[in-house]
Amino acid sequence: MSTIALPAPRARRRRPPWLRGGALIGVISVLVWAIVALTLPLWTPFDPTAPAGPRLMSPSWDHLMGTDALGRDVFTRALWGSRTSLPIALIVIVFSVILGTIVGAAAGFLGGWIDAVLMRFVDITMAFPPILLAMAITSSLGPGVRNALIAMVLVWWPIYARLLRAQVIAVRQREYVESAEAIGAPRFLILRRYVLPMAYTPVLVNATMDFGQVVLLTASLSFIGLGARPPSAEWGAMITEGAVSFYDWWIAAAPGIAIILVVLAFNFIGDALRDSFDVKEIAR
Amino acid sequence: MTAAEARVDRVDRVDPVDPVDREPVLQVRDLHVTFSTGAGDARAVRGVDLDVFPGEALAVVGESGSGKSVTMLALLGLLRGARVTGSARYRGTELVGMDVARLRQIRGAKVSMIFQDPMTSLNPVLTIGKQLGLVMRAHEPGMPKRIARARAIELLDQVAISQAARRCDSYPHELSGGMRQRVMIAMAIANNPEVLIADEPTTALDVTVQAQIMELLRDLQHEHHLALVLITHDLGVVAGSTDRVAVMYAGRVVETGAVDPLFGHPGHPYTRGLLACLPRLDERHDIQSSIPGIPTSPLSLPPGCPFAPRCSYAEAACTDAEPALAPHHQTLAACFVTTRVAADQEVTAP
Numbered sequence: 001m002s003t004i005a006l007p008a009p010r011a012r013r014r015r016p017p018w019l020r021g022g023a024l025i026g027v028i029s030v031l032v033w034a035i036v037a038l039t040l041p042l043w044t045p046f047d048p049t050a051p052a053g054p055r056l057m058s059p060s061w062d063h064l065m066g067t068d069a070l071g072r073d074v075f076t077r078a079l080w081g082s083r084t085s086l087p088i089a090l091i092v093i094v095f096s097v098i099l100g101t102i103v104g105a106a107a108g109f110l111g112g113w114i115d116a117v118l119m120r121f122v123d124i125t126m127a128f129p130p131i132l133l134a135m136a137i138t139s140s141l142g143p144g145v146r147n148a149l150i151a152m153v154l155v156w157w158p159i160y161a162r163l164l165r166a167q168v169i170a171v172r173q174r175e176y177v178e179s180a181e182a183i184g185a186p187r188f189l190i191l192r193r194y195v196l197p198m199a200y201t202p203v204l205v206n207a208t209m210d211f212g213q214v215v216l217l218t219a220s221l222s223f224i225g226l227g228a229r230p231p232s233a234e235w236g237a238m239i240t241e242g243a244v245s246f247y248d249w250w251i252a253a254a255p256g257i258a259i260i261l262v263v264l265a266f267n268f269i270g271d272a273l274r275d276s277f278d279v280k281e282i283a284r
Numbered sequence: 285m286t287a288a289e290a291r292v293d294r295v296d297r298v299d300p301v302d303p304v305d306r307e308p309v310l311q312v313r314d315l316h317v318t319f320s321t322g323a324g325d326a327r328a329v330r331g332v333d334l335d336v337f338p339g340e341a342l343a344v345v346g347e348s349g350s351g352k353s354v355t356m357l358a359l360l361g362l363l364r365g366a367r368v369t370g371s372a373r374y375r376g377t378e379l380v381g382m383d384v385a386r387l388r389q390i391r392g393a394k395v396s397m398i399f400q401d402p403m404t405s406l407n408p409v410l411t412i413g414k415q416l417g418l419v420m421r422a423h424e425p426g427m428p429k430r431i432a433r434a435r436a437i438e439l440l441d442q443v444a445i446s447q448a449a450r451r452c453d454s455y456p457h458e459l460s461g462g463m464r465q466r467v468m469i470a471m472a473i474a475n476n477p478e479v480l481i482a483d484e485p486t487t488a489l490d491v492t493v494q495a496q497i498m499e500l501l502r503d504l505q506h507e508h509h510l511a512l513v514l515i516t517h518d519l520g521v522v523a524g525s526t527d528r529v530a531v532m533y534a535g536r537v538v539e540t541g542a543v544d545p546l547f548g549h550p551g552h553p554y555t556r557g558l559l560a561c562l563p564r565l566d567e568r569h570d571i572q573s574s575i576p577g578i579p580t581s582p583l584s585l586p587p588g589c590p591f592a593p594r595c596s597y598a599e600a601a602c603t604d605a606e607p608a609l610a611p612h613h614q615t616l617a618a619c620f621v622t623t624r625v626a627a628d629q630e631v632t633a634p
Contacts, residue, residue, distance in 0.1 A: 031519055090525060175404040182362055182399070185422045186394030197409040 026268030029261060037082040046073035048080040048233040056248050065254040068238075071244055078254035080233035085262070088145065089214040094153045097207050099153065100160025107161065108168030108199075109191050119160030119165070122158040130155045131220055148227040152217055154209070160203050169198035174198075197262040202279040212263030219259055235259050307375075309478050309511050310336035310359070310395065315370035315380070317351070317358045317535075319582075326582040328354045330535040331370070333609075336479060339442040341505055341512040343522040343543075345558065346532035347579050352515045354533075356481045360397060361387045374479075393423045396477040400484040402464035406456035412467050413452035414436070416474055419486035423475045439470040443500060445578050462493035466500065473504060480504075487520065498525050519562055523547060531555050536606075541615025551617030553595045553625050589619070597621045597628075 046052040051071035052063070059066045065075035107118040126132065137151035168191075171177065177194050185194070216237075221227035222236030230237050235255035242252025317329035329351040336342050344352045359372035359379050372379045374394055381385065391397075400407050407415055416439060417432035425436075433452065440448035443466040456464055461601050465485060472480055482501060486494035502525050505512045514526055522529055523543060529542040531554065539552040550556045557575040577594035580586065586593055588603035595602065601620050609616040613626065 175399060175401060176407050178362065179397070179399050179405040179468065179471075180407065180419075182360060182391055182397035183419050183422075184388045184396075184475070185419060186388060189418060189422060191409060193408050264437070 020272065022268040023272030026272070029265040030269065032229060033082055033086065033262060033265070036079055037086050039274055040079055040083060044076050044079065046076040048072065048077045049231055052076070056245065058248070059250055066248070066250040067250075068241060068251045074238075074251055074254045077233040078235070078258045081235040081238065081255055082262070084145070084228055084232065084234045085215050085218055085259075088149055088152075088218050089211050092149060092156060092214045092218075093207050093211055095110050095153045095158060096156035096210075097160050097203060099157040101164055101203065104161035104164030105168055105196065105199075106201075108165035109172060109187075109195065111169075113163070118161070122161050125155065125158040126162070128155075131217060134217060134221060134226065135226060138221060143226045143229070148218065148221045151221075152214060155217075156214065159206065159210070163206060164199060164203050167202055168195055170227040171195045171198045191213070205270055205274045205277060208266060208273055212266035213272075215259060215262050215266075219255070301318075306337070308335040310334070310373060310513075311371075311373045312355070312359060312370040313373075315355060315358065315372055317354050317363065317370070317626065318369070319365065321583070323583050327585065328366075328535055329358065330585075332532070332537055333534070334530055334537065334540075336511045336513055338478065338511055339505070339509040340528065341502070341514060341526040343514045343516060343526040343529045344532060345516060345519065345522060345529055347517060349377045349579050349582065351534045351535040351582075353483050353517065356397065356483065356513065356515060360391055360395060360481075361453050362397075389423070392419060392472070392477065393475040394477055395479040395481065396472040396475070397481040397483065398465075398468045398472045398485055401488045402461055405468050406464055408456055411453050411455055412440070412459070416440075416452075416471055418446040419471050420474050435474075436470075439474055440467070442473075442504075443467070443470045445470075448580040461489050462496065465489060465493075465497055469497075469500065469504070473510070475591050476508065477510070479511045479513060481515065483515045484517070485514070486518070487516075494521070501525070519547075519558060531558070534585065535582060536590075536618065537609065538591065538619070539615055539617040540609070545614035549613040549615070549626060551612030551615055551622040551625060552591075552619045553597050553621070554591050555617070556625055556628075557594075597624055 010122070012220035049072065051067075052073040053067050053071055055067060055069055055071045057063055057067040057071075063075065065073075065078060068077070068182055103118050103122070128136075134148070134151045134155045137154055138148050141150065166270040172195055178192060180190055180194050190257045218227055219234070219236030219239065222234045223240050225240065228234030228237045230241065232242050235258055238255040242250075242255075245251060286463070310331055312334040315329055315332045316327070317500060319326040319328060328349075332351070332355050334342075334344075334355070344421075346352045354363065354366075358366065358368045361368075361379065361384060368380055370380060374390060377390075379390065382390075406412065410418070413433055413436045416436035417429060418431050420435060421427050421429075437448045437452050439450055441607065445463060445466050447449050451463075452457070456467070459467065469480075480501075480535060485501065486497050489497060498521060501512060501514075504510055512526070514521070526543055528540070528542050529546050530537045531546075531552065532538065533554050537549065539546065539555045546555065547559065550559060555576070561574055575594060579589045580593070586603065589595070589598070589602075589606055592598040592602040605622050607618045609618045610622075612619075612622040619625065
């Protein structure tokens with residue numbers, strides 16, 4: 001008689017997927033960035049907008065990332081940039097998701113001409129490259145952080161609308177939705193408690209992933225002078241300043257590294273979220 | 285008097301139903317359902333007449349695609365993109381063409397419906413107590429949550445779910461198929477409807493569980509004086525648990541009557557064919573008999589009787605005109621050759 005060796009049961013409980021591997025790195029770095037952004041004024045030795053030493057000094061122990069053309073500490077300014085970029089990205093994502101949810105849910109759930117009209121708006125918006133459309137809207141409203149923010153929301157929401165619409169249409173045809181209808185549940189209740197919870201995960205995953213993209217878009221708008229204006233410490237604006245004095249590489253490198261770290265962190269988290277939600281049918 | 289009314293009179297004469305309450309709770313007359321498809325109009329239901337009397341159990345029998353589910357979905361307004369004409373009345377109120385807001389008041393509270401697959405018929409993200417509560421509060425908006433919960437537990441108890449109070453906080457995936465169907469039934473009767481339409485309620489379940497669910501439906505039917513419309517293709521289920529049968533083929537009722545006469549003396553060759561398909565314990569069958577051919581497509585119906593191409597009794601007249609329901613023995617059958625079918629029945633029946 002032969003015996004089959006069964007693998008020993010795992011003693012250690014597995015960590016939730018969003019705390020494993022890359023996702024853990026992502027979560028930690030986002031937390032660190034958040035803490036830095038919130039507590040920065042309490043512990044930075046330098047003022048981000050006032051000269052802190054000689055002009056254009058290369059990196060040293062006094063100035064970790066050197067100083068810029070006006071003698072401001074580049075490292076401090078790079079950290080300070082998070083106080084602009086992160087809240088902007090958060091606001092843009094939150095408002096885009098809200099707008100996208102309303103439009104997508106209405107289009108997918110109500111269907112018919114409402115769907116057709118709403119989706120044509122989405123199509124029109126998505127026909128343009130986001131950066132181009134954001135540039136056009138910002139420059140017509142006038143440069144500035146507030147207008148850039150409005151422009152980015154207007155450019156960003158259609159993604160979520162389209163995503164949610166497709167999901168809502170798929171979930172709406174599930175049998176449990178039909179049987180809730182057969183028992184006389186009101187439409188709004190069905191949408192809110194039966195359809196949206198099962199349709200929402202892709203939107204959440206995408207929103208997390210897009211956070212990094214919006215940070216990038218914010219920087220891009222500032223880089224071409226449509227977002228934050230030069231004196232303020234914003235990553236895109238800083239890179240513009242660095243581009244002027246090209247051989248003093250640290251001026252542009254510091255904000256560049258900051259952008260990379262933030263974007264990467266959110267991509268890691270988004271990836272893990274997608275993986276953990278991939279088994280969407282798990283609760284059936 | 286229209287032809288439809290004349291037919292009703294005959295139904296009344298032949299159907300042995302509770303004589304006290306003769307007013308049908310659901311009355312379907314000349315119901316047509318048509319779907320527009322790329323390949324033309326699919327006529328899924330073509331002039332169905334049905335009566336459901338209070339407290340009775342009616343079985344609607346037929347193959348897949350015979351229009352039995354579509355008929356029921358149509359009268360509750362649950363079909364999207366279909367053209368529904370004719371009449372379906374609940375206690376005299378016309379349901380066909382009624383606006384959705386008013387229909388929603390009927391659904392669940394007056395006429396309720398459960399579906400085939402309990403595995404996918406419950407909301408996976410809500411506990412069953414919550415779902416029951418939502419359904420009750422949909423019809424009684426003022427009901428406090430505490431009372432809804434108490435009532436939910438009571439309902440789960442009624443459908444014989446043990447430890448109802450604990451199960452109330454379970455999610456659907458924590459329950460077995462049979463338990464989920466019980467929960468579905470609890471949801472369907474939560475608002476004390478008069479009619480419960482059960483669309484193949486046992487098809488997705490184990491045989492042993494099927495019997496339990498049927499028993500539960502029977503019990504509830506008697507306790508609540510509930511009219512039960514059982515959509516099924518399982519004639520074994522029909523015999524044991526219903527009072528009347530309507531056999532559907534190609535979107536029409538081809539035979540209807542009380543269970544015993546219909547099973548004993550089927551008038552329509554299709555009914556006979558269905559009965560012959562039933563395996564019997566007391567006879568030896570080397571080959572399971574079946575009705576030859578495939579059901580007609582609702583896209584291209586043949587002229588005359590839609591069953592004629594598959595019918596061994598078919599004669600020339602059958603392809604000329606479509607027969608209407610006419611009395612045969614103690615049932616109504618839509619067939620020109622009932623006498624020959626019946627004669628054949630006498631010879632072959634033991």
